Amino acid sequence: MTNSIEIKQASKAYQRKNQTPVQALDKLDLKAESGDFIAVLGPSGCGKSTLMLSAGGLLEVDSGQVVINGQDLSQLSSSQKAEFRAKNVAYVYQEFHLIPYLNVIDNVRIADLALGSGSEQKAEEILKKFGLAERAQHLPSELSVGEQQRVALSRAIYSGAKIILADEPTGNLDSENAETVLKALKDFTEEGGIVIMVTHDDRAVAYAAKKLSMSAGQWSA
Numbered sequence: 447m448t449n450s451i452e453i454k455q456a457s458k459a460y461q462r463k464n465q466t467p468v469q470a471l472d473k474l475d476l477k478a479e480s481g482d483f484i485a486v487l488g489p490s491g492c493g494k495s496t497l498m499l500s501a502g503g504l505l506e507v508d509s510g511q512v513v514i515n516g517q518d519l520s521q522l523s524s525s526q527k528a529e530f531r532a533k534n535v536a537y538v539y540q541e542f543h544l545i546p547y548l549n550v551i552d553n554v555r556i557a558d559l560a561l562g563s564g565s566e567q568k569a570e571e572i573l574k575k576f577g578l579a580e581r582a583q584h585l586p587s588e589l590s591v592g593e594q595q596r597v598a599l600s601r602a603i604y605s606g607a608k609i610i611l612a613d614e615p616t617g618n619l620d621s622e623n624a625e626t627v628l629k630a631l632k633d634f635t636e637e638g639g640i641v642i643m644v645t646h647d648d649r650a651v652a653y654a655a656k657k658l659s660m661s662a663g664q665w666s667a
């Protein structure tokens with residue numbers, strides 16, 4: 447199955463008290479399909495985080511559409527959207543967002559844990575691929591920064607989502623760990639996934655096949 451995400455003419459403004467609204471997205475279009483590895487670049491405040499949150503349906507756009515694998519997110523109720531997002535989109539952040547009191551393997555299969563379902567074996571296989579087999583029972587606080595990001599990536603891959611939205615995924619990593627994470631993201635796209643990555647990191651930009659620059663909520667040259 448091919449995967450796709452399409453953002454059509456998306457606009458989003460933030461209204462601050464007694465101030466003129468900030469237009470974070472201004473009729474922005476973006477189209478990505480299986481195999482695409484896209485880096486989104488741009489100065490602080492240009493709307494990159496707003497784009498990522500909107501792309502995953504965590505934030506509603508004021509106008510325009512976000513269509514993932516043919517599904518217009520605005521047509522879903524909030525619970526349907528949460529379910530759809532869990533199946534189709536995974537986030538990887540600069541700060542990892544691991545749950546501190548769960549061990550590594552439970553962090554990886556967190557989405558299934560509450561349901562009492564999921565496969566420990568599948569989680570173990572992914573951890574092994576990232577060189578974390580020996581760390582499965584450790585808490586995040588017992589891991590290095592690079593290992594924590596590999597756990598976050600394992601969680602994204604375990605989820606089965608074919609779209610990864612990554613926000614500065616290498617921001618805290620040394621070159622060896624950055625390389626591991628970027629290679630894994632590239633492999634993910636080569637296996638039919640889509641990666642949209644916000645980054646200021648030249649190492650990460652070099653990995654992306656497509657680079658898009660943003661300025662004031664729009665694409666710039």
Ligand SMILES: Nc1ncnc2c1ncn2[C@@H]1O[C@H](COP(=O)(O)OP(=O)(O)OP(=O)(O)O)[C@@H](O)[C@H]1O
Pocket residue numbers: 460461462468469470488489490491492493494495496497
């Ligand atoms: N909740 C909010 N309320 C008001 N204004 C906001 C809110 N979130 C973001 N903004 C404003 O919208 C604009 C775009 O913000 P956004 O976080 O998307 O930019 P960014 O490119 O991700 O920035 P950075 O690189 O610094 O993270 C900025 O001017 C920001 O101040």
